[in-house]
Amino acid sequence: MLTWERLLNQSRRKELHGSTETIGTGIGRTEFERDYDRILFATPTRRLADKTQVFPMEENDSVRTRLTHSFEVSNLARSIGVRLSFEYAEKVFGEDHEKLQVKRNIPSILAAVGLAHDLGNPPFGHQGELAMQQWFAEQKHSDHISADFLSFDGNAQTFRLLTRLQLLNDQFGLNLTVGTLAALLKYPSIYGSQNKGGFKKHGIFVSETEIINEVWAETGLAEGVRHPLAYVMEACDDIAYSVIDAEDTVKKGYASFYDLMDFLESTPGQDETIKNVVHAARKKNTEFKKENLSSRELNDISMQMFRVKAISEMVSAATTVFVENIEKIMSGTIPPGFELIKNSSCSELCKATKSFDYRHGFQHKDVLRLELQGSNYIKSMMGMLWDAVDKEDDADFPFERYVYGGISENYRRIYMASDKSTYAKCQLVCDALSGMTESYLIKKHTEFKSLINAT
Known part of the structure; x- marks a missing residue:
């Protein structure tokens, strides 16, 4: 207990x-x-x-x-x-x-x-x-x-x-x-x-x-x-992923507010929660149409109203499910893999919105192209990092020593205190790569490649 x-x-x-x-x-x-x-x-x-x-x-x-x-x-x-x-x-x-x-x-x-x-x-x-x-x-x-x-x-x-x-x-x-x-x-x-x-x-x-x-x-x-509160954190991550990613998909111009409404209304699992959210969003959209707004402004403000209504519904639903199941969570009788949103009245809304995000946002050709570029940068950088970690103290490999010297001192200190096994080397490569931002990764990759070509 x-x-x-x-x-x-x-x-x-x-x-x-x-x-x-x-x-x-x-x-x-x-x-x-x-x-x-x-x-x-x-x-x-x-x-x-x-x-x-x-x-x-x-x-x-x-x-x-x-x-x-x-x-x-x-x-x-x-x-x-x-x-x-x-x-x-x-x-x-x-x-x-x-x-x-x-x-x-x-x-x-x-x-x-x-x-x-x-x-x-x-x-x-x-x-x-x-x-x-x-x-x-x-x-x-x-x-x-x-x-x-x-x-x-x-x-x-x-x-x-x-x-x-x-x-x-x-x-x-x-x-x-x-x-x-x-x-x-x-x-x-x-x-x-x-x-x-x-x-x-x-x-x-x-x-x-x-x-x-x-x-x-x-x-x-x-x-x-x-931990009981981990269920809440997971639910909030789900809410953000589903609702807010849909707003960004529209903000990017990959879809419109009307695309989302049509998608939700045609979903096979449409229930009262979806109907209520769509009705509230469309009602505000109708009101906004009376204003002198551009199509982009109308899209943006209508999506904001959808976001506000959908998040409100999901937060309330997640809170209710948590309270209703707290005794099972505390006693260890909660079903394996239990999730708040999946067991709430907003389950279909979250699922449908995620499907919209995937179809119109994640799978857009521009996104896929940039992800492929990012994947190539990561794999290439990991190869250089691996060689650097493997040869970090070898004077015959100046490039590798240079790359190794660019890894965070904190990370290198922890690695040097380890047994320097294959596991420890893999971990240092992951530590170094995960700690990079996207612009830093691209910048360092360009720098390293130029040094390789120069030699």
């Missing part, structure tokens, strides 16, 4: 290992509020501004990047946290909700994991993950490469980044609370384990086994068991 007292554990790993904070900057904030602030000010968070959400290397500032996506997921998660803490405090968190300070802590922890959930994603979004997986699979000795890399995933890289790579002044990463680290895990299992809890992926690299076991022990969780 899970307990909120342990799930909201505000201990930090550094403290668990006998070290205490000496700078004294936490006055006036709870530890979960501090976690959000640490993530907000971290360098990898800023790098998300130059990483793809849906549309690679986008020049239109109004189209989302991975950073604006993360801010929106964080906002949605915090909103649900506020409702849970103020409207359902006793039902969800029990009689000790005041002692647990849920009104401050729940919105803060959800805002933190929403902001952090994509930090480990490589350049070019999910296509970047696929390119990295393919590069490892294409190597001559791929049968000796760990599943950590053959099935590389940004979620596991996020956990590694926060707990190990993003150094402050020691080996504890950002030294977040164990409660926040546990809530961050969308996929609570270690690569190679058979106990995935019904979820589709593994979420922790083998290299972070000791860390995650410590987090689980402190929070009362175990492999295959999600």
Whole structure:
């Protein structure tokens, strides 16, 4: 049986290992509020501004990047946290909700994991993950490469980044609370384990086994068991992906507001929620037509109204399902692989909107072309990084030593303290590549290629 007292554990790993904070900057904030602030000010968070959400290397500032996506997921998660803490405090968190300070802590922890959930994603979004997986699979000795890399995933890289790579002044990463680290895990299992809890992926690299076991022990969780708030974070990610990506698809000019409405109205799974959202959006569109607006302005403002209505419906639906199922979640009787949105009244709306995004946005020829270019950059860069890591101390290979010297000192320091095995080399290549923004990747790739040609 899970307990909120342990799930909201505000201990930090550094403290668990006998070290205490000496700078004294936490006055006036709870530890979960501090976690959000640490993530907000971290360098990898800023790098998300130059990483793809849906549309690679986008020049239109109004189209989302991975950073604006993360801010929106964080906002949605915090909103649900506020409702849970103020409207359902006793039902969800029990009689000790005041002692647990849920009104401050729940919105803060959800805002933190929403902001952090994509930090480990490589350049070019999910296509970047696929390119990295393919590069490892294409190597001559791929049968000796760990599943950590053959099935590389940004979620596991996020956990590694926060707990190990993003150094402050020691080996504890950002030294977040164990409660926040546990809530961050969308996929609570270690690569190679058979106990995935019904979820589709593994979420922790083998290299972070000791860390995650410590987090689980402190929070009362175990492999295959999600922190309850991870369900909320996942739902908010689904909401953002479905609704907001549709808005960007229209913003890009790949489809119109009317295309979306027609698509939703013709979906086989159309239900009352879809009808209500479409009706509300079309009603506002009819009102806007009376104004002196251009077709682009009409499209944009009509999509904004769709977004507002759809998100409102989905946030309420996700909150309701969470409250209704909290006892099953806490007791461990929730069905394997359970998701809030899929079990809500907005299930068909979310599914249909994602289908629209895929057909009109993700599969547009311009997007596919840029993704292919990104994939080529990634694979080529990984080849150069691998040679650099393999020959980092060999004076006979000046180019490789130059490339190796460009890898983050933090990442190299962690690698140098390892056994320098094939696993460790693969991991350094992934650390270096995942830490790059898209413009930096292209810039360095161009630089490296010119140096190769010059020699």
